[in-house]
Amino acid sequence: MKSLRRSVALGVLALVPLVSNAAEIKALRVWAGPDSTRAVFDVSGPLDYKLFELANPDRIVLDIKGSTIAEGVAAPPGKGLLSNMRIGKQGKGDLRVVFDLPQGVRPKSFLLPPADKFGHRLVVDLFPKTKATREVVKTIEDVQPSAGRKVVISVDAGHGGDDPGAIGKNGTYEKNITLAVAREVVKAIDAQPGMKAQLVRDGDYFIPHKQRYGKAREAKADLFVSIHADACPASCDARGASVWVLSARGATSEAARWLAAKENASDLVGGVSLDDKDDTLAAVLLDLSQGATSEASMSVGQSVLRALGKIGPTHRGYVERANFIVLRSPDVPSILVETGFITNPAEEKRLNDHDERVKLAGTIVDGIRNYFTQTPPTGTWFAANAGKYVPAEHIVTRGETLSGIATQYRVSVGALRAANSLATDAAVRVGDVIKLPQG
Structure with missing residues (x-):
């Protein structure tokens, strides 16, 4: 276990790792997002540091013991919550980094061990002391009641x-592809009747996973879609898009966390607060919410995967499950779309092509639209227009019959059979794609 040094400055207590080794700062980067600013120091190994606050003017001071800075490494310009950064010698062989601030902040620092292409890193996060009330997306905007x-x-x-994700053989960063595709998905969603998009990350900055689905919950989203690009070792020639939903293990661990924390009065699950319920009732309510969310996630995942299969081969013929943290919202249906293998040169080239990204985004939205057409949430445009808007196809879900589908879209069973070349005694199965007569 690492020992901790306690340092106090102006009444501020900082806990920092105590490591005897000296280290060299090899690079320094600053990233600014809408909610925080992050400074990342690439260092040659573990280091001993302390972080404290000073006021009048507001600034954060980082003292790094027995360390040096590599030649050519300079303080980057200020961004976000950081006005300026200064680096200089402090005492015998120590470094002092001063963060000049436009306002008071809440700092957080931690050391990261080597991972992937990164070595040791010291991370300093700056958060505003007074968090402004976040504006909730208006879901009825521009729509008549x-x-x-x-x-x-x-x-x-x-x-x-600072998290580039996977890197293609030609140097493409996954983080750039995901943002480019996400922006196209947002455009395609906003162009659809009855749909409105929220873009979680709209710049080159990192957002912790829980904050990502937290933003979806704050916006009262009906669906959360996380965009990624897959990767495999250099010798692997895997290809194709895939769709993922949360595994049962992930859902169970998240349920345990919610029940332990009970969250707070304003944090609702499925529209119901848990903090004023006893453990048994809270567990039942959470289980009901998660069950409905998981079923909806799988249904929309199947619809999106089916749509993706129309523009190219998918990696698997079924929706996959994994314990991705970003999918753990207990009351917002969530899917993760791997848009292709960035480590496959052909797919890396496709993902870098603007027209291909537009087609990919449109296909993802086709799957989303088909899901909401089939399963319209109460009170939505899709519910108000049920039967009036006919998509190109319908994916059969559990318990459905051909006659029920015909009734839903106000067409005859005979027309459905003719459009799909189905024999009179043919039955439909879960997952079947039924073409719908148009006009």
Whole structure:
């Protein structure tokens, strides 16, 4: 276990790792997002440091013991919550880094061990001391009450900032591809009747996973879609898009966390607060919410995967499950879309092509639209227009029959059979794609 040094400055207590080794700062980067600013120091190994605050003017001081800075490494310009950064010698062989601030901040620092292409890193995060009230997406904007509200789709561009994600053979960063695709998905969603998008990350900065689905919950999103690009070792020639939903293990661990924390009065699950319920009732309510969310996630995942299969081969013929933290919202259906293998040169080239990204985004939105057409949430435009808007196809879900599908879209069973070349005694199965007569 690492020992901790306690240092006090102006009443501020800082806990920092105590490591005897000296280290060299090899690079320094600053990333600014809408909610925080991050400074990352690439260092040659573990180091001993202390971080404290000073006022009048506001600044953060970082003292690094027995360390040096590599030749050519300079303080980057200020961004976000950082006005300026200064680096100089402090005492015998120590470094002092001063963060000049436009306002008071809440600092957080930690050391990261080597991972992937990164070595040791010291991370300093700056958060505003007074967090402004976040504006909730208006889901009824520009829609007449009688027409029903728009469904809100929260679109998350994976990775960002100091986390590049996977890197293609030609040097493409996954974080850039995910943002470019996410922006196209947002455009395609906003162009659809009855749909409105929220872009979770709209720049080159990192957002912690829980904050990503937290933003979707704050926006009262009907669906959360996280965009990524897959990768495999250099010798692997895997290809194709894939769709993922949360595994049962991930859902169970998240349920345990929610029940332990009980969250707070304003943090609702499925519209119901848990903090004033006893443990048994809270567990039942959470289980009901998670069950409905998981079923909806799988249904929309199947619809999106089916749509993706029309523009190219998918990596698997089914929706996959994994314990991705970003999918753990207990009350917002969530899927993760791997848009292709960035480590496959052909797919890396495709993902770098603007027209291909537009087609990919449109296809993802086709799958989303088909899901909401089939399963319209109460009070939405899709519910108000049920039977009036006919998509190109319908994916059969559990318990459905051909006659029920015909009734839903106000067409005859005979027309459905003719459009799909189905024999009179043929039955439909879960996952079947039924073409719908148009006009």
